[in-house]
Amino acid sequence: MALESSERPSQPIAKFESMLKTDDVYFFDAEDFEDIIHHYLNHGKIALAKKAIKIGLQQHPVSIELKLLNVEVLVFENNLDVAELMLDELQLLDGSNEEIYIQRANILSKKDNHEAAVNLLQKALDLAEDSFDIYSLLGMEYLFMDDFKKAKENFMRCVSHDQHDYSSLYNVIYCFEFLEDHEGAIQYLNDYLDGNPYCEVAWHQLGKQYFSKKMFSEALTAYDFAIISDDSFIGAYFEKGKVLEKMGRYEEAIENYETTIKIEDPTSHAYLRIGKCYEKLGNDDMAKYYYYQTVHEDPLLDKGWLAITNFYIQKKNYKKALYYINKALNIDGENSDYWKRCAHINSCLKCFDQADYAYGQAIELGDNELDTWLKWAEAAESNNDLEDAIAILGRGTEFHPESAELLYLRAGYHLLNHDRVNARLVLTQALKKDSDKFYLFQEKFEQFSQSEWALDIIASAKKASR
Incomplete structure (x- = not known):
């Protein structure tokens, strides 16, 4: 049956869904359809x-x-x-409709033509009566263009229009942070809070800004106000716990992390932080318990496995550390941090062939830190493979051409390998690059300070580097 327009349902969405389940046909005003469609779009x-x-x-x-x-x-x-074809038709019918320009801007944005999208949104602004949604779209376009100053200005307009537009508020703070203007963010949030003193979101963001500036007392106060504004705000308790950790107040930090667990389902991040607090307090049993809880809750959280591994490394219980890092590798063999830690543990256990392999895996997975190249070469040398150690240092120099340390180590390995020609050449390069770090060579290869032929090479390298 068809309803007359005078019999409009009072609940359009419920009536529409009822209509879909039956053969009935209801009549809706165009405005009702707009509301129904917006509802479904907003809910995905x-x-x-x-x-x-x-x-x-x-x-x-x-x-x-x-x-x-x-x-x-x-x-x-x-x-x-x-x-675009539909927009062309619509523009002939109603060329002053700002939504046509907005949708054209969305199309250009999808095509990565953000400057043109901005121009169309500016035209939409000229036509619109309610412009704040357009300011939000402009802010996003400027973010795509990495113009954080203009993005911030547009998001600020949104917040000034609707002080509960927390999405825009977050974007304002994001822009401040990207511009590294923490002072500006603090001033903006304090001004905002003058008019919205019970906004937990703003207090939470203010706390994060103070934390980034190491103003821990101020951060703590901000998080306290966030909790006063909303005593179920998990993020505020968690961030407050982090501040208390930095202040060395570990027992209070634990209380705040435990509160997050009481309010909502436990998270691996909360367990991890509690474990670290207990470790700082010297309570090893509780630290281990919470580290185990961390990886049980989320086996893919690498920080959890690394925390357990580091715990046993500090205790010099390398076999236990190796057991847990191997468990982590069985879960995620593509994690370079796991391989690097595995290499370190094997070096401590004097299993240099395994350490050599593990460092190689870490490098292959993208760990190109200077420290990794140096330790990999040392593992290869400890494994009595000087040629491999020298080759590793050569590869490392490609990633760290500014490093004299790689060159000094390589020169020493050439000497150990009785390759006097290359030892002289590489040592000359190292001295030219940074003669002040010659002590690294002296400390590592003290045995050559007594060798006449080695001293001759060192003297000639020093002369050539001048």
Whole structure:
């Protein structure tokens, strides 16, 4: 049955869904269809939104607003060519509709033409009565263009219009942070809080800004106010715990982390922080318990496995440390941090062939830190493979051409390998690069200070480097 317009359902969404389940046909005003479609789009129910658009256009075939919502869905689904053709038709009908420019801007944005998108959004601003949604879109376009100053200005306009627009508030602070203007962020948040003293989101963000400036007392106060504003705000308890850790107040930090667990389901991050606090307090049993809880809760959290491994390394219980790092590698063999830690443990156990292999794996997985190259070469040398150690240092120099340390170590290995020619050449390079670090060579290869032929090479290298 069809309802007359005077019999509009009081709950359009419920009536619409009821209609989909039956053979009944209800009549809706175009505005009702707009509300229904917006509801489904806001909840990510694209299929239902498309059904509503189809039925809506059947009942209101000349509705420009419904056609524009159809364009919005087409753009979302990357049917850009079809969307542009529809916009061309709509612009002939209503060239002063700002939504046409907004959708054209969305299409250009998807094509990475952000400057052109900004120009169209500026035109939409000239036509719009309510412009703050457009300011939000402009802010996003400027973010894509890495123009954080203009992005910040546009998001600020959104917040000034709607002080509960927390998405824009977060974006404002993100821009301040990217510009490394923590003082500006603090001033902005304090001004915002003058008019919104019970906004837990703003207090939380203010605490993070103070924390980044190591103003721990101020950060603690901000988090306390966030909790006063909303005593179930998990993020504030967690961040407060981090501040208390930095202040050495580990027992209080534990209390705050435990509060997050009481409010909501436990998280691996909370367990990890509690474990670290107990370790700082010297309570090894509780530290181990919470580290085990961490990896049980989230076996993919690398910080959990590394925390257990480091715990046993500090206790010099290398066999236990190796057991846990191997468990971690069985779960994620592509983690370079795991391989590097595995290499260190094997070096401590004097299993240099295993250490050599593990350092190689870490490098292959993208760990190109100077320290890794140096330790890999030392592991190869300890494994009585000087040629390999020299080759490793040569590869490391490609990634760290500024490092004299790699050259001094390589020169020493050439000497150990009785390659006097290359030893002289590499040592000369090292001295030219940084003669002040010659002590590294002297400390590592003290045996050559007594060798006449080695002293001759060193003297000639020093002369050549001048």
